[in-house]
Amino acid sequence: MYKIVVENSGTSFECGEEDTLLRAALRAGIAFPYECNVGQCGSCRFEVLEGEVRSLWAEAPALTPRDHRKGLKLGCQSRPVSDCRIKVRLDQSCLPLFQPLARDAELVSIRDVTHDMREFSFKTAEQARFAPGQYMLLHLPGVPGPRAYSMCSQPNEEGEWRFLIKRVPEGKGSEYLFDHIRPGQKITLDGPYGLAYFREDIDREIVCVAGGSGLAPLISIATAAAYHPAFKERRIRFFFGGRGPADICGDDYLRLLPGFGDRITFHSSISVPEMDPNNMWVGPVGFIHESVEGLLGDKLQDYEYYIAGPPPMLQATLQMLAIKHKVNVEHIHFDRFF
Ligand SMILES: Cc1cc2nc3c(=O)[nH]c(=O)nc-3n(C[C@H](O)[C@H](O)[C@H](O)COP(=O)(O)OP(=O)(O)OC[C@H]3O[C@@H](n4cnc5c(N)ncnc54)[C@H](O)[C@@H]3O)c2cc1C
Ligand code: FES
Numbered sequence: 001m002y003k004i005v006v007e008n009s010g011t012s013f014e015c016g017e018e019d020t021l022l023r024a025a026l027r028a029g030i031a032f033p034y035e036c037n038v039g040q041c042g043s044c045r046f047e048v049l050e051g052e053v054r055s056l057w058a059e060a061p062a063l064t065p066r067d068h069r070k071g072l073k074l075g076c077q078s079r080p081v082s083d084c085r086i087k088v089r090l091d092q093s094c095l096p097l098f099q100p101l102a103r104d105a106e107l108v109s110i111r112d113v114t115h116d117m118r119e120f121s122f123k124t125a126e127q128a129r130f131a132p133g134q135y136m137l138l139h140l141p142g143v144p145g146p147r148a149y150s151m152c153s154q155p156n157e158e159g160e161w162r163f164l165i166k167r168v169p170e171g172k173g174s175e176y177l178f179d180h181i182r183p184g185q186k187i188t189l190d191g192p193y194g195l196a197y198f199r200e201d202i203d204r205e206i207v208c209v210a211g212g213s214g215l216a217p218l219i220s221i222a223t224a225a226a227y228h229p230a231f232k233e234r235r236i237r238f239f240f241g242g243r244g245p246a247d248i249c250g251d252d253y254l255r256l257l258p259g260f261g262d263r264i265t266f267h268s269s270i271s272v273p274e275m276d277p278n279n280m281w282v283g284p285v286g287f288i289h290e291s292v293e294g295l296l297g298d299k300l301q302d303y304e305y306y307i308a309g310p311p312p313m314l315q316a317t318l319q320m321l322a323i324k325h326k327v328n329v330e331h332i333h334f335d336r337f338f
Contacts (some may be wrong), residue, residue: 002080006030007049007087015080021046021053022075023190026096033091037076037137037193038148040338042067044075044088051084057145093195098129102139102190105161107183114249116167117213119152120177122189124159130192132220133306135335136161139188140176146190147173150217150308150335152253154224161189166213196306196333198224204304204331205235207296209317210250211288211309213337215240219253221306226257226264236264237295237303241288241313244275267291289317293325300325307334 004021005012015024022044025032035041039060045067056077063074075088105122113119130136130151137146153162168174181187198221206225208218222238225231236259240250251266260266269284269291270276284291293300300321307317314336321327 002051003083004080005083005085006090007085009090011090017079017081019079020056020076021078021080021084021086023100025075026094026100026193029096029099031090031092031095032075032088033094034076034193035195036148036336036338037135038145038338039074039077041336042074045072046075046078046086046088047072049085049087051080051082051086053078053084054081096193097131097134097197098192100191100193101126102188104186105189106186107181108160109183113164113252115246117215117249118165118167118178120163120165122161122163122187124161124189126159127157128153128155128159128161130155131197132224133197133217133333133335134192134194135217136163136189136191137193138163138173138177139190140173140181141187143172143176148193148337150194150220151192152216152219154220164213164216164219194335196308196335197221198306199304199333200224200228200230202304202331203230204302206231206237207292207303207305208236208238209241209288209292209305209307209309210239211241211313212243212247214307214309214313214335215250217308217335218306219250222254222264223257226259234263238264238266239288239292240266240268241291241309242268242270243272244270245281246275267295287316288313289320292317293320301327303331305332305334307332309337311336311338 001014013028022032033043035043042062103124105124108121108123111119135148135150139146149163152164167178210218242248248268273285
């Protein structure tokens with residue numbers, strides 16, 4: 001174990017040589033800033049003032065040439081090789097709700113959801129403790145770096161964790177999950193992580209906006225809200241955007257919820273009409289943020305938003321909500337699925 005002192009914060013934590021600075025800090029209840037945990041967003045940048053760290057992924061996209069020149073490192077990609085003194089601006093909004101832990105998990109079942117999306121169900125000896133909307137890191141044999149996947153299920157005492165995973169062409173992690181892992185095999189799950197979780201104390205109706213692989217955390221949030229006593233009378237509007245009709249899914253999960261079709265509604269759109277050569281699609285064509293804008297119109301400022309999906313979809317939705325319609329960013333919670 002190495003001792004990591006955080007400059008000007010009066011705080012320090014221990015980090016094992018197999019852990020990363022970010023995750024060891026969060027395990028110790030220290031609010032190290034982060035978002036993606038996988039080297040893409042740059043929120044976890046820090047400076048080493050004394051001591052030495054080793055980078056797990058020197059080419060991680062989050063660090064710009066300027067960051068490299070300034071000697072900045074990524075907390076999610078750095079392991080200590082000595083005691084260290086570091087400079088990082090702690091952010092109380094990143095304080096973990098549940099202590100992140102690494103644990104063994106056995107794959108129980110795999111189910112096809114669409115042509116390229118599957119539900120994977122894992123079981124751990126420990127309870128599944130997380131807030132709906134959060135994600136875990138999956139350590140997969142032979143795949144460099146863990147992969148982040150959000151739970152589509154609810155917290156439970158039985159230790160069941162369900163994920164909705166989209167196959168990414170040439171993607172090492174999703175390829176391992178789709179083509180190699182079999183029920184009975186074990187992997188390591190580490191978490192929970194993530195800041196775009198269900199806020200049960202906010203007195204507003206909910207709008208979920210998912211694109212592509214962003215379905216899982218929003219299914220979990222919509223399910224939690226559907227059964228929450230304080231949300232019994234509130235509407236939940238669920239938007240899902242895919243490229244073609246074969247990508248559209250999610251309503252199967254929502255149909256099981258009390259109030260579906262009444263206070264819980266599902267709205268989908270496709271963005272690539274060429275993927276519907278026989279003109280079978282009868283719903284809207286366009287980007288999903290356009291459907292949100294079209295349906296909610298001048299009421300856009302009234303809702304609590306949960307958004308997940310690929311970065312361009314996130315960017316377009318945030319631009320529409322926060323910049324064009326001046327929705328207060330405090331009411332927008334999102335995860336970019338890098
Ligand atoms: C917070 C979050 C939640 C997500 N939730 C979901 C979900 O619920 N469902 C879903 O389908 N997808 C989800 N994703 C996307 C998912 O994590 C993967 O990026 C996606 O499945 C592609 O992974 P891949 O291994 O197939 O592709 P690849 O192209 O092989 O890998 C891409 C991912 O691996 C990381 N990576 C690549 N090389 C390295 C390396 N050498 N060292 C360390 N890391 C590396 C990248 O940062 C990137 O995250 C989520 C992403 C994030 C950030
Ligand atoms: S949290 Fe480290 S780059 Fe995103």
